[in-house]
Structures are given as C-alpha cells and as structure tokens.
Amino acid sequence: MSAILADSGVTFSGVGKYLTTGSNWWGIDGLLVHIRDHVIYAAIIVLAAALIALPVGLIVGHTGRGVVAVVGVANALRAVPTLGLIVLLYVWLAPKIPVNHGNVLFLHRGGVPTFIAVVIVLILLAVPPILTNTYAGIQAVDPAVRDAARGMGMRGSQVLRRVELPCALPLIISGLRNATLQVIATLTVAAYVPGLGGLGRYIADGAEQAPAQGDPPMLSAAILVALLAVVVDGLLNLVQRLVVSPGVSGRYSSKHTSQPGVTTAPLVEAQLTVA
C-alpha cells in the first residue's frame, strides 16, 4: 500500500484512464459484471437475513418475550471473525462440492463453496442490526398507543401489523440500511477467498499483484464500492421516505400547522362530497 500512496499522482491518473476506457467496463470480466454480481450477492444476503431477523424481531418486540436471548445472540454474532469464518467454511466445503458446479449467472466456475460460505457468514453479519433495530423499534412504540389499539378491539396481530409495525418502520429500515452497507463493504474483503465475483475481486487480486499492473483496477474498484454503497443507501433512503408515514417521520408539510385550513380545506370538502 505504501508504494501506491507514495506514487499517488501517477496511480490516480491511472485510475482515471482505467475508468474511462470502455473495454474495462464491458465484457464477461468487465466492471459492469462485477458490479452486478456485487449487487446480487448483497441482495441475496440482506434478503435472507431480513427473512430471519424481521419475524423474530417483530415477535420479540410485540410479546416482550426473549429479549435477553435476542440481545445475547446479536452481541455474540457481532463478535464473529468474519473473514476467518469464511475461510474456515470454504476449506470445509470445498472438497465436498465438485469444482465443475457453478459457472451460471453470477456464480463462477468452482465458486459454489465460496458462495455458500460467504452467504452464510455475511447473513450472520447482517442479522444483528436488523434484529435489534426491529425489536427495539417495536418496543419503543408509545405504550399509550398500544393500549389504545387493544382497548379499541384490535387483536394482537392487528396491533402488530396496523400500529406497531408502521410506528417502528424508521428504526427497522435504518437497521436494513445498516446491514446492507456492512454487507456491501464486507463482500470486498470476502473476495480474499477464491472464486467470488464482485468488485472485491479486483481488490483481492490487485493486492497480490500490486503495484506493477494491479493498482489502477484495484483503486478503481475501491472507489466504485464506495460509490455503490452511497447509491444503494440513497435508494433505501428514498424507500424509507415513501413507506414511512409523515406522522411518524415528521415530514408533514409545515403549511398545515402554521396556516390552519388554507391548504387542507379543499381536500376535506372533496371527501365529504364523495361520501
């Protein structure tokens, strides 16, 4: 790394040249394919983690049971040495899966054991932020609101779906964003194990060969990973704005509060006539 930094002027001009050369983007080994793989891996991992963490978090938050277990498991998972575990799983899985499997879509030839190892370990990485944010979000719902919902005759599942979940959405989505960023970042490190695609491939390979030929692709990929993370987080932020009620996020138009009636009256009247 020090060699790269010492010669940074040359290197960054190399990066500019690398990124502006069309042939580096296209083709089966181009940047676009690696970006696509990176996104697909991250999506699979985060979705799987959410499928595990969301239901557990919702139920634990709603019932208040198993909080200690959830906190314990989440903390334990945070202490998992990610890279070490990936290597361990890979070494254990690799001999069991024939090398000619794979080579479909985003899987490289011989990449199946790597892929399985990486997915499992990164799910373990992504579960804690989703799980803890979900249960904390549900727990943080105003007890008076929950009491009112029950007192009006909502059943337990209705209270969860219609009241607790919408109120907890900002925290839940922020947990998902957190997990997504961690997964995108850690995928680059996971490419240390052979056979994994994604932008990490350039970085892992570049580290082996640097600085002679490897450095412009390696630095380009590093920049692209950072950009990818920013873009994905921006998209999730947009999703959050769309699905979280303005009453919860505080994004209601301030016109309503400062000028009672001026903007809302036509809407309401329209509704009256419709009804």
Add this chain to the structure above:
Amino acid sequence: MIRFENVGKAYEDGTLAVDDLSLEAPSGQITVFVGPSGCGKTTSLRMINRMIDPTHGRIWLDDRDTASINPSQLRRGIGYVIQHAGLFPHRTVLDNVATVPMLLGTDRRTARANALELLERVGLPATFAKRYPAQLSGGQQQRVGVARALAADPPVMLMDEPFSAVDPVVREQLQNEFLRLQSELGKTIAFVTHDIDEAIKLGDKVAVMRVGGKLAQFAAPAELLSRPADAFVAGFVGRDRGYRALGFAAAGSLPLSDEAAVTLGQTLRAARDVAQDGWALVVDADAKPQGWLALGGLADSALEGTVTPDLLNLGGTLATEAGTLREALDAALSSPSGRGVVVRDDGRFAGTITAAQVLGRIESRAADIRADTVQAANLGGQA
C-alpha cells in the same frame, strides 16, 4: 347499565387491586371512579372491557356477562379514551377517528365521512382531518381521542383520566364540552379521575375508592359533599366542601339591587354621577357588563374624558340568574365594589347583590334543610 357484582382482582402475590366491588353505573349517566393512587379505580375501569380480567365476581353490561363475550368483540362495542389520548401517530386525524368502524367492517369512505362529522361534534374544524397527531396540541389530541371513541356510536364509554394531561384552562373547556356532548348523546359512561373536583363536576354518581380497592362511598356528588360516609371520604372530598356544595344549590330568585350603569364611550362625569361608593359599573351597547370603574381619585379636570376599556377593573366574576349560590357568592366576593354582578341568561346586566345578601339566602336555605331533616328523623322515629 354497567353492574359490578362482587368483583375482585387479586394478583399472584396476593395483593388485592380491587376488593369485592359491587355497584351499578346507571344507563345514560356519568359514573365517576375517584380515589388516591393505588385505590384500584383504573383497574376497575379496565375490567369492564376486559383489558384486565377480574379474578372474582362478574361484570354485566345490561343483561350480558362480559366474561362470556370475546374480548376484542366486547371492546369494539365500548368507547375507550385514555390519558394522553394514545392516538396512532402514523394515521391522520380522520383515519384515527375512523379506526373502530373500519375494524367493524364499515367501508373506508363511509367511515371517513362519519369521522368528519364527529370531528365537528367535538369542536375541531374539518381542516384538522388531514393532519397527524404530532401536529396537534394536547387538548386537540384529546378531542380527537373522544371523537375516536364515539365513532362506532357505542352505548358505553370508558374514560381513564382523559383530561388530566392538559392545562387547567383547556381542561375546563374540555370538561364543559364533554358535559354538553353527553347531554346530547346520553352515553353510559364510566370515568376515572384522581381529581375530586372533576368527579363532582362531571359525575351523576361518584364512586369514592380507598387504597386496597374498596368502595368507600357511592353517591350523587351533592350527597357526597353533604353526607360523607366516613372520615376517609370526608378527608378526600376536602376542606371547602361546605363552599363547594353551594355549587349544587340553585340561587333561586335573588334580591337583586338596581344599579345605574354607564355605557362605554360615555363621559367620566356621567360615570361619577351614577357611581356608588366610588365605583361605577360599565356595560357595553348590549347592556353586557364590562367591568368596574373606580372614580375616587379623579380630579374635576379629568372628568371630561370618556369611559374606555383600559380604565376598567376586570376583577369581578359574573353570576347568572339561573345559576348557583356558589356563583352568586363568588361574584359578590370577587367584585371590587363589593357588589356582585348578576346577568340574565343572554348575558345582559340584571342587577347586583352583596355577599351579605347571598349569605342570608344561604342561611335561610340551610334552615329549611335542617327543618326537613329533623322532620324526616321524627317520622323515622315514629315508624
């Protein structure tokens, strides 16, 4: 009608939140549960809609045993208002109000149209419909809370300290509007408060509870003040109960004195000519009292000016002719001139009365009551 039949709530450690409670909250009336913290008043209320299940006894809604009704079904048929309102923050005011009808299967459009009418009924303009709870003040939120509880037009309403979390001025407004609403709707209401003044003001019947979940007295407010069942109730209803009891005594035809009043805009000289003991009553063009004008210290040269609102002393309260002895006495005691201002129902000035005159009325009324009581006791003795 809500009927408690030997109802008790015991927790696993053996403590009794409510102990053998039996009472009947009459239909179409407000029954207030009042008592110090830990007296089981909220527990009693929450047992009615089975938010808490009793461990002993039965609670009947008319002729239905609540224990035999599915809790969710039961609750959808009972209005529920709590302290801090508990509005759903993610729903607009309109959708908050429409909640129970939609749970009951009313389509969204009808539920919203009804909700809009209800908002008006609880004194909120239709422009509030699209706002979120976070955009409302505490008092406004509580109005929405009441509208939401009324939305499915339930015959029974439970209200747990609904007005405790707002400031005194707003609380009084909400209480008055609540009474007006109840006079139109005639719901069977169980109401919990820790505030004896609120209990006496709102309750048709008041259940005073003591720590340990025991019913200390169940009576109409006037009786609670005049005949507390025991030392605990006497202490709880407070020191100035003699004075507060006057709030239940109609003033009747008070011996009003005529008082020449000046109208805003007349000269100070005219005011001095009608003043008694240095004070002149000022009314507006509609003969509604505006305040008192002190004329004692004015030099002759100052008398050419006119009577303007900023000169007035606004200290006195107004009593109405159809009001209570408490109002009349308060008007006399608070008036800077010592002459209490009494107005007709339409707010026009009727006459003045002194504290001594009100006290005379109070004395003669008390004498009548004493005589009646003695007579009743004698009759009882003969029987």
